Amino acid sequence: MTSYASPAVTDTVLNFIDGTYREGSEGKSFPNFNPATGEQIGLVQEASADDVADAVAAARNALNGRWGSMTTSERVKLITAVAAEIERRSDDFLAAEVADTGKPRAVAAHIDIPRGAANFRMFADVISTMPGESFITDTPDGGQANNYTVRKPKGVIAVICPWNFPLLLMTWKVGPALACGNTVVVKPSEETPRTAALLGEVMNAVGMPDGVYNVVHGFGPGSAGEFLTSNSDVDAITFTGETGTGEAIMQKAAVGVRDVSFELGGKNPGIVFADADLNKAVEGLSRAIFMNTGQVCLGTERVYVERPVYEEFVARMKEAAEGFKPGAIDDPAYLGPLISAEHRDKVLGYYRRAVEEGATVVTGGGTPELSGPEWAGFFVQPTVWTGLSHDSTVMREEIFGPCCGVIPFDEEDEVIALANDSPYGLCASIWTENMSRGHRVAAAMDVGVCWVNSWFLRDLRTAFGGSGHSGIGREGGVHSLEFYTELNNICVKL
Numbered sequence: 025m026t027s028y029a030s031p032a033v034t035d036t037v038l039n040f041i042d043g044t045y046r047e048g049s050e051g052k053s054f055p056n057f058n059p060a061t062g063e064q065i066g067l068v069q070e071a072s073a074d075d076v077a078d079a080v081a082a083a084r085n086a087l088n089g090r091w092g093s094m095t096t097s098e099r100v101k102l103i104t105a106v107a108a109e110i111e112r113r114s115d116d117f118l119a120a121e122v123a124d125t126g127k128p129r130a131v132a133a134h135i136d137i138p139r140g141a142a143n144f145r146m147f148a149d150v151i152s153t154m155p156g157e158s159f160i161t162d163t164p165d166g167g168q169a170n171n172y173t174v175r176k177p178k179g180v181i182a183v184i185c186p187w188n189f190p191l192l193l194m195t196w197k198v199g200p201a202l203a204c205g206n207t208v209v210v211k212p213s214e215e216t217p218r219t220a221a222l223l224g225e226v227m228n229a230v231g232m233p234d235g236v237y238n239v240v241h242g243f244g245p246g247s248a249g250e251f252l253t254s255n256s257d258v259d260a261i262t263f264t265g266e267t268g269t270g271e272a273i274m275q276k277a278a279v280g281v282r283d284v285s286f287e288l289g290g291k292n293p294g295i296v297f298a299d300a301d302l303n304k305a306v307e308g309l310s311r312a313i314f315m316n317t318g319q320v321c322l323g324t325e326r327v328y329v330e331r332p333v334y335e336e337f338v339a340r341m342k343e344a345a346e347g348f349k350p351g352a353i354d355d356p357a358y359l360g361p362l363i364s365a366e367h368r369d370k371v372l373g374y375y376r377r378a379v380e381e382g383a384t385v386v387t388g389g390g391t392p393e394l395s396g397p398e399w400a401g402f403f404v405q406p407t408v409w410t411g412l413s414h415d416s417t418v419m420r421e422e423i424f425g426p427c428c429g430v431i432p433f434d435e436e437d438e439v440i441a442l443a444n445d446s447p448y449g450l451c452a453s454i455w456t457e458n459m460s461r462g463h464r465v466a467a468a469m470d471v472g473v474c475w476v477n478s479w480f481l482r483d484l485r486t487a488f489g490g491s492g493h494s495g496i497g498r499e500g501g502v503h504s505l506e507f508y509t510e511l512n513n514i515c516v517k518l
């Protein structure tokens with residue numbers, strides 16, 4: 025087996041405030057680890073309350089300065105240049121993302137980094153082509169008025185991000201925020217600070233005005249995350265992460281009645297009907313379960329399979345799971361590590377809990393047998409369970425690891441009820457060759473996004489988000505503009 029080779033990224037990661045890289049003003053820093061090797065690869069400068077206040081003030085000044093007075097086409101030109109510069113420096117972004125996450129290079133190269141560029145380019149297009157509303161209104165005096173809308177930036181936006189797709193999820197917010205004319209202060213995850221920091225170089229290279237894009241590093245409570253959400257000069261907060269963190273942020277946002285957009289957790293069902301093309305279903309669901317080592321909010325941790333194909337599905341999913349190995353980072357079968365020792369211990373806690381709750385471990389269930397320093401990272405085995413009750417903790421709580429429970433079902437109504445019986449409502453996937461059923465069951469799912477015979481197939485123009493504990497609001501295409509702009513109606517008596 026080829027060993028994992030970590031890229032040589034060993035440096036200090038700085039805050040980026042008002043166009044300048046800065047150390048934290050209190051001299052505090054925290055270590056940054058490569059999750060594949062467990063080795064420390066750098067130090068991250070932690071932003072103090074004063075640093076965060078400086079970043080917010082810089083963002084406000086930029087709004088009141090050159091950025092705020094630019095035309096849409098001037099902004100679009102700069103944002104398109106950001107996309108091109110990310111593409112030009114894709115090797116640097118790739119090295120930074122792989123170092124922070126340990127994820128397979130193929131995943132970062134095909135998903136994370138290209139989406140970093142696409143998120144800017146797509147929202148540059150959306151803002152350029154966005155129509156407004158106009159109504160001719162009959163007035164009581166027998167005349168008419170013209171009502172029409174204009175969109176204005178909301179102001180300074182706080183962007184708080186998780187660690188699973190660091191550049192992708194951060195730019196998914198920053199792209200539309202800037203396209204709409206806002207300025208941003210980004211707080212990347214403490215686990216994955218590098219690509220957000222690197223994007224500062226891109227902003228300077230394309231001539232983005234100082235203060236439009238700022239990055240502050242640190243943790244949540246009592247650190248940069250809380251300093252940012254508590255800052256009353258932040259106009260709105262967009263957040264991706266755990267549901268519990270969303271609740272804490274929402275309390276801060278209540279002060280000053282500030283708007284929030286939340287993309288939160290999920291416990292997403294996959295439903296396989298007996299008439300499915302089983303090759304497609306196993307291939308698609310094995311990605312949905314194991315890709316990014318299961319650290320995908322859209323990932324499938326509950327699989328319901330119609331009884332006639334249940335045994336065959338379980339056997340084939342076992343084989344698929346066993347095909348994923350911790351190996352060479354360039355191997356397509358490479359299953360990366362979890363993000364941290366803490367997260368690995370949480371996932372292994374659920375692996376033990378599954379057994380306590382009566383699971384049969386079809387495959388996996390622990391840590392792989394690896395030796396040598398290159399394996400000192402946070403690996404777990406891809407795991408498939410059967411025999412779990414739908415009500416078990418493992419089938420209800422988000423684990424965020426490479427694992428799933430498989431449960432048989434007999435009737436369409438039964439599986440719809442099982443799939444919808446969750447406080448989360450992020451996504452679902454349905455596998456069937458009967459398209460009437462595909463449409464019918466998809467419409468019955470209480471989720472923000474439902475895929476039929478696919479998973480994580482993205483068109484950035486579409487509405488994306490979740491219901492219930494999975495989030496507030498929808499982003500994507502024109503839907504992002506609802507959050508990142510204020511819509512003003514102007515009524516002109518004709």
Ligand code: NAD
Binds near residue numbers: 242264289320321495
């Ligand atoms: P997390 O909620 O622990 O952390 C996310 C970010 O919030 C980090 O930057 C963290 O420092 C910050 N934070 C934590 N507490 C805070 C506080 N009190 N105030 C301000 N900021 C605070 O999430 P995570 O562990 O980084 O990411 C995994 C979670 O994210 C999973 O639940 C996953 O489902 C979810 N997620 C959802 C989506 C989606 O689109 N719905 C996408 C990716 C990840």
Ligand code: 6OD
Binds near residue numbers: 196488
């Ligand atoms: O593709 C996206 O835009 C998106 N927000 C993906 C989320 C992935 C969650 O882990």
